[in-house]
Amino acid sequence: MRTQKPLFRYADGLIPNNLAMSYTLLGYLTGLALLFPANGWLNALGTLLLGHAMIIAAYLIHEFAHGTIFSVPKHNQWAGTACSWLAGSCYADFQDLRKKHMRHHVDRADVITFDSKAFLKARPLWLQKLVLALEWAYVPAVELIMHVYVIVLPFVTGNEKHRARRGKVVRVMVVRAALFALLGWLSLKALLLYAVAWMLMITVLRFADAYQHTYEAFAVLEEGKLPENRQRDRAYEQLNTFSNVVSARWPALNLLLLNFSFHNAHHEKPVAPWYRLPALHAELYGSAYNQVIPMRDLLGSFHRYRLRRVLDDDYGVVGEGPQKADGFYGAVGVSFLTAV
Numbered sequence: 001m002r003t004q005k006p007l008f009r010y011a012d013g014l015i016p017n018n019l020a021m022s023y024t025l026l027g028y029l030t031g032l033a034l035l036f037p038a039n040g041w042l043n044a045l046g047t048l049l050l051g052h053a054m055i056i057a058a059y060l061i062h063e064f065a066h067g068t069i070f071s072v073p074k075h076n077q078w079a080g081t082a083c084s085w086l087a088g089s090c091y092a093d094f095q096d097l098r099k100k101h102m103r104h105h106v107d108r109a110d111v112i113t114f115d116s117k118a119f120l121k122a123r124p125l126w127l128q129k130l131v132l133a134l135e136w137a138y139v140p141a142v143e144l145i146m147h148v149y150v151i152v153l154p155f156v157t158g159n160e161k162h163r164a165r166r167g168k169v170v171r172v173m174v175v176r177a178a179l180f181a182l183l184g185w186l187s188l189k190a191l192l193l194y195a196v197a198w199m200l201m202i203t204v205l206r207f208a209d210a211y212q213h214t215y216e217a218f219a220v221l222e223e224g225k226l227p228e229n230r231q232r233d234r235a236y237e238q239l240n241t242f243s244n245v246v247s248a249r250w251p252a253l254n255l256l257l258l259n260f261s262f263h264n265a266h267h268e269k270p271v272a273p274w275y276r277l278p279a280l281h282a283e284l285y286g287s288a289y290n291q292v293i294p295m296r297d298l299l300g301s302f303h304r305y306r307l308r309r310v311l312d313d314d315y316g317v318v319g320e321g322p323q324k325a326d327g328f329y330g331a332v333g334v335s336f337l338t339a340v
Helices: 011-033 042-064 073-087 094-106 114-122 124-135 141-156 166-187 187-209 233-238 253-259 263-268 272-283 300-304
Strands: 110-112 217-219
Touching: 011 042, 011 073, 011 187, 011 272, 042 073, 042 094, 042 187, 042 253, 094 110, 114 124, 114 141, 124 141, 141 166, 141 187, 166 187, 217 272, 233 263, 263 272
Parallel strands: 110 217
Antiparallel strands: none
16 A cells, blocks of 8 residues: 655645745735735835745745655646746746756756857847946846747757747747736736836846856756866865855844755755755854855945956855955856756
8 A cells, every 4th residue: 555645845844835835925916916006115015025925936946846845746846837937937847947957966067058158249249238238237137138048949949859848938928928918908017017026036036146156157958968077076066155145143034035045055965945954054064154155245246246247257266254255256147947
């Protein structure tokens, strides 16, 4: 007689996972509803709430990809697919997102699907200047290009696997276009604020992603092999991984990013669920770990190097002491939402 598996992979996940998923869904719906009233304060609150619900949805996709929430893989896939609709990453299959992210862990590298830097360097100068102007104004132009790439790839590649995604991409585009048309018909203001909320999600994710690794970057599809490098061992992994915590003084604030900032602990034990990461970080590293960089110390670098990151392959270096992040340029275009 087959024993039925419990719903959640870990027994202590019942409450935290239900809270996270409930917040995501209710926050999304409530935030969306608050975009409609003729009240600027409610609209602003709705935009922030909607954007944050999308952020948590994105990080839940990461959890589902690692299988840390449900005990049955199919349940993680279903939930990950649902969250990808909330986060706007639904043009790619969840399994493709998962496989690409797993390569990031296995290969200890930034395995990217699309080399945005090479793409831009090969484009006319006016397009490069346009992208740089948008990035200067804090518009995440590189990430927008990457999201477009996920959509157009099945129509421009000779790869049969990706060509087979054409039907799905068209169906998703039709559904999303109809939903956005309905939203715009009900309220053009709500449609514009929805776009602001989504851009807020992208900006927060790219800030977090920019300062979590100084890995080598390789642009390959999931079947592509990386050059062998014996230096990419576990020691390399930890030395090139950083915990860009929201707050070292008040660890609870890291829940704003579903504890994704405890990145060294996550890489040391990728199957540890999000709600255990603070304790795991404290157990493994304590409070004086050099790989910890509070986000307040990264804001200056994020601002200063926002144009350099667009075309420069160098992520910079992390030093020692209070100003150790001053030479940390950061990465761009390494989002786990745009893998195919």
